[in-house]
Amino acid sequence: MSILVRCVCGKAMNVKDEHAGKRGRCPACGAIIDIPAATTTQPSTPPATAPRPAATTLPAGPPVAPPSHAAPLYEGLSERAPRLGNRMYAVLLLALVPLIWNTLSDPDDTMRRLAQTIKANPEVARQFEQREDATIDDLLLALPDHRVQGAMVARDSWVHWGMALAAGGLFFALAMVTLRSRDHKPRPLLIVGLFTGTLGILLLLGFQYVADWTQGVWVRGRGIVTILFYIVKFIGFSYRAAEDPSNGFLLSFVGYTCGVGFCEEVCKALPLLWHFRTQGKLTWRGAWVWGLVSGAGFGVAEGILYSSRYYNGLSTGGIYGVRFLSCVALHAIWSAAVGVMLYRRQDLFRTAEGFLGMVAQTIVVIAVPMVLHGLYDTLLKQDYAVWALVAAVASFAWLAWQVERTVRQERTNALPV
Structure with missing residues (x-):
């Protein structure tokens, strides 16, 4: 048996009677709705009718205004998505075209x-x-x-800053189109992107410095401090394993996954982790868009560093398209997938007990993007460029599956809150 529920936005849905008396989210606009109790079947014999009273004329009152649209849950991020909003992630596949072209072309x-x-x-x-x-x-x-x-530009050129600005604007525009609404505020998205592209990068560099410092240092004792020390020490070992050119595939994969992949995905997920730990008002669309802009901010900042260190004065123009489009898109894909997964597991993350419990839930959320990230970097290091491209496409497929699974669920019934 199902219960017919209608939201103030006009969306009608059938909800299983086991959810009667609970609250849910409207799959169209994300508004919180109360699911009524199941109606009971009326008796077949009609009750005796009382004599109809004489008609009376009531005084006319003020007109009743129709119900207003549900208020947004988080600064417009829960508003109804545009017509193709659920499929806007497909645009990220186009951003991989420079990587595909560069991989299949003759190397420079x-x-x-x-x-x-x-x-x-x-x-x-x-x-x-x-x-x-x-x-x-x-x-x-x-x-x-x-x-x-x-070489495309001089060693002391600032052209790559213009490329970074253009790439950031492009991915920010994609986020705004995905969540288009008349009262949507771009400020939260801008803050997320700037945080990851500045403070997030600095936190990552600081963590790498501490991890490198722990090498050769051994401590004794028990408790959370000792555990954290050896976790950081292992991450430092992983970074060294990733950077050592003499290491083979397996050790490099462990290094890139547990070092580079773990640290970068955590840094990009920090805004989402904070939000779902303290508030949890984002819909799944808001979560994947926060991940999108956070990953794009990180990728753009990384592109600036790589251009000034390795590309300017040396590289042809193709590598800039790869760095500021394809690599930014890859970072956005990985962190957007983390956003959707975190939305689905937000209750487990929010109720995790203690610091170690929260760390464990974080690892579960970032596990697949972390592994795909590490695999992609390892394949590039081992000169398996075509297989690295396969890993990049697999990353997009993982995001697509996450989104499509969530869309199917919200079409079936109101998601529990």
Whole structure:
């Protein structure tokens, strides 16, 4: 038996009678609704009718206003999604096109172009022959136009900042379109993206420094402090295993997953973890969009660092498309999937007992993106570029499955709150 429930937004749904007397979310607008008790069957014999009273005329009163639309649960993030809002994640697949093109094209031989540039400028070569302390920055800044042959921009160029701004605006626009509503506030999304792109990166760098410091240090004792020390120590070991070029696939995979994957996914998930621990008002659309902008903020900041360190003055234009579109999209995909999973497990996360209980729930939430992240980086390190592309597509498939599963559930019945 089912109960017919109608929301103030006009959405009608059938809810199982086992939810009678409970509260739920409207699958259309996300508003909280009260599920009434199941109606009982009326007796077949009609009751005796009393004499109809004489008609009376009541004084006319003020017109009754229709019920207003349900108030948003969190600054517009629970408002009805646009027509294609549930499928806007598919746009992220288009952002992987530069990665696909770069993978299937002939690789760029940077060292060959550098050798040709030095050969064409023998005075620069003679200048640096006797300098043992010379850096790549010194060499590139001494070259004409401060770049090697074929490089897109000069070593001291600021063009990558414009690329970062454009990429950030593009992914922010995608988030706004996904949650389009007349009273939606962009401020929370902007704060999330800026937090992860600035403080989140700084927290990650600080954590990496502490993890590296623990190497060679051993402590004795019991309790939470000792446990946390050895967790951080293992993460530091994982980072070293990932960066060591002599390590094979398995040890590199452990390093990239437990070091890079774990730390970066936790940093990107911090705004979501805070929200669902303290408030929990986001709908699943809001959760995946928060993950989207948090991952995009991280990816854009990472792109700025990589461009200034490794690309400017050396690389051709294709790598910038990969870094500021495909890599940003990958970070957004991983953290958006974390957002949807955290929404589905918010009760378990919110009621987790103690710090270790919260850490355990966090690991469960980020487990799949963390593994996919580590696998992608490991395959690139081992020069399996095509298989790394497969891992990237698998990451998109994981997000798509998470979203579609949630959409099917909300169409079936009002999700419990």
